[in-house]
Amino acid sequence: MRIGLLGTGPWARMAHAPALSRHEKLDFAGVWGRRPEAAKELAERHGVRTYDDVDELFADVDAVAVALPPQVQAGLAARAARAGCHLLLDKPLAPTVEQGRAVVEAVAETGVASVVFFTTRFQPEPEAWITEQAGTPGWFTAHAQWLGSVFTSESPFATPWRREKGALWDVGPHALSVLLPVLGDVRGVTAAAYGPGDTAHVVLDHAGGASSTLTLSLTAPPAASGAALELRGEAGVAALPESSDGAVPALMRAADALLTSARTGRPHPCDAAFGLRVTEILTAADDLLNGGAR
Known part of the structure; x- marks a missing residue:
């Protein structure tokens, strides 16, 4: 499976890029980031291509791994799904229920596989x-x-x-x-x-x-x-x-789960729909912390 990485921050550098590079069943194809220089540096470190156009990356790969803030992840994840890319997402799925639901709807409409990386679930x-x-x-x-x-x-x-x-x-x-x-x-x-x-x-x-x-x-x-x-x-x-395992081996297992879901068509327990349910609960708690209605 050809996979691209969205993001160049600490988590992308410390976990995502090493996991994608080491995984024997993934072809790490390239990096896109909101900071072109950071994307170039990370891509060169792992011997892959830098993409300036995120839609070009979507067109070149079978899947994307996302290491971006949730408010950025949600919109790009829906776009990637509609481009036919399987999704290896980070938590939280989205900062609002509406944005999370848009990701779930895109996944359902296109039939792509999705896995949200809750670290503990993959150790x-x-x-x-x-x-x-x-x-x-x-x-x-x-x-x-x-x-x-x-x-x-x-x-x-x-x-x-x-x-x-x-x-x-x-x-x-x-x-x-x-x-x-x-x-x-x-x-x-x-x-x-x-x-x-x-x-x-x-x-x-x-x-x-x-x-x-x-x-x-x-x-x-x-x-x-x-x-x-x-x-x-x-x-x-x-x-x-x-x-006993850190983030990189856990992320590689999350990639295994994505590969299995893509191959079988069976949703993983930590798919985008589960990520949406977590967002709904967090939103209810956040409303209370900030004086909103239960």
Whole structure:
């Protein structure tokens, strides 16, 4: 599968380009970016072509991997789908429900495959744990903490969109990607902004009767950063295991999932429709954090 990369930022340089270059079943064809010089530098590093025209890239490839801010990703993803490109997308799918729905509609109309890269879902130990817990009945509640130090350290990820949208939209999708397959869909959302910086607390009422709480921040002290998730129920207590793999191997597995979905025509559990559902839940929480209606 010939695949192109959209984006030249830290995530594109550290994860996407290395993963696409190393994958034995992908032909990494080229890079397009909003900053031509950065696109040229990244393309030269991996021995691929630079594209000045994104539609020319769409015409030359079978798929695109997107490493762009969500407000940019959404529009380009819909265009790529309508050009017949399979989609390897980043989270969150889009910053609004309307934009996310446009991506899902484009995917449905054209029949292309889509996978949204929720990192935890493509790491072996967490993925196996999620499958096991999803098959275990009687969960009562869960608590997730996703704490980053993006705004309290010299992080290259302190990008404008993260400063605008905060932890809810950056790490909230990771927590939801684990909770939803285990506890089921969400029928009620409560949220409050207590704590330093962008710290947010979200309470979810799941359709199966369980509840979950999320503590999310990109303003944690570096020594306090990390992710944890614990389930409690009839089976006792279960904690999400850490993974020995980093982002690049996980992204390569996400590419495997895209290849499989494209070949079989079967949607992956982390497809654009799932990404839209995550966006809907984040939007409901965001409305509450910013004084909107539930």
